[in-house]
Amino acid sequence: MGTQVDDTQLIARLDVLRQDHRDLDAAIAALAIVPVPDQLQLARFKKRKLRLRDEIAMLEDQLVPDIIA
Numbered sequence: 001m002g003t004q005v006d007d008t009q010l011i012a013r014l015d016v017l018r019q020d021h022r023d024l025d026a027a028i029a030a031l032a033i034v035p036v037p038d039q040l041q042l043a044r045f046k047k048r049k050l051r052l053r054d055e056i057a058m059l060e061d062q063l064v065p066d067i068i069a
Helices: 002-030 039-065
Strands: none
Touching: 002 039
C-alpha cells in the first residue's frame, strides 16, 4: 500500500516537472526570436531544462520496475 502512495507522489511530481519543462521550451523559443536575445538568460533556461530532463528521467526510472532477463 505504501508503494501506491509513493508512485502517486512520483507521478504527481513528474507531471509538475514535465509542465516546467514545456514552459521552459516556450520561454526558450520566445527568447530565441528576439532580435538580440539575452544569451545569459538563454543559457540559464537551457541549463535548467537539462536539469529537469535529468530529474524526469530519474523519477521515470523509479516508477519502472527493473526486469531481470
